[in-house]
């Protein structure tokens with residue numbers, strides 16, 4: 001994820017309410033698998049301290065997404081730059097992120113106009129839920145670099161650097177999404193074009209971190225890409 005003008009504390013104290021609103025709007029069961037429901041239901045300080053409610057995430061009226069398996073959960077218009085890619089700018093990279101927050105909180109954060117942050121896609125740790133928050137033609141604010149933001153698609157993965165939660169299903173779901181993006185925009189399937197946030201020049205972020213298995217991921221992307229191209 002990207003730096004936010006809000007402190008971590010503010011996020012934890014403020015986003016839980018927004019998350020509730022967002023999930024009510026989009027349908028909680030639709031977006032959360034059984035494992036996530038359990039996690040979301042656990043009592044925690046941030047939930048007890050929930051204050052206020054952010055603007056609700058809404059389904060795009062026509063329900064359209066750029067990637068069929070995704071559910072549309074729009075980001076605030078304050079959190080991305082409208083564009084007309086790939087005509088306006090070529091899409092040359094996919095940037096892999098780690099949320100360090102649970103799936104619904106990421107969606108609520110992207111929907112909060114004060115956060116000034118977004119990504120195109122968020123994938124749950126279980127791999128069963130994919131949300132699209134920004135259209136691929138638009139520029140999500142995820143990499144910390146304007147140059148890379150304009151030329152990339154950002155994918156957030158639910159997980160924590162000290163608490164790997166990645167499942168085979170999540171790797172597979174992400175790999176198919178990345179392969180689809182690569183096929184659509186002619187992005188080479190290699191580590192020069194599929195980057196971790198940490199690899200963006202001057203990045204102050206370390207995600208997806210050492211728990212992310214790049215070898216496994218790239219093999220899955222290559223396999224999915226070959227299947228798509230044939």
Ligand SMILES: [Zn+2]
Nearest residue numbers: 001097197207
């Ligand atoms: Zn990141």
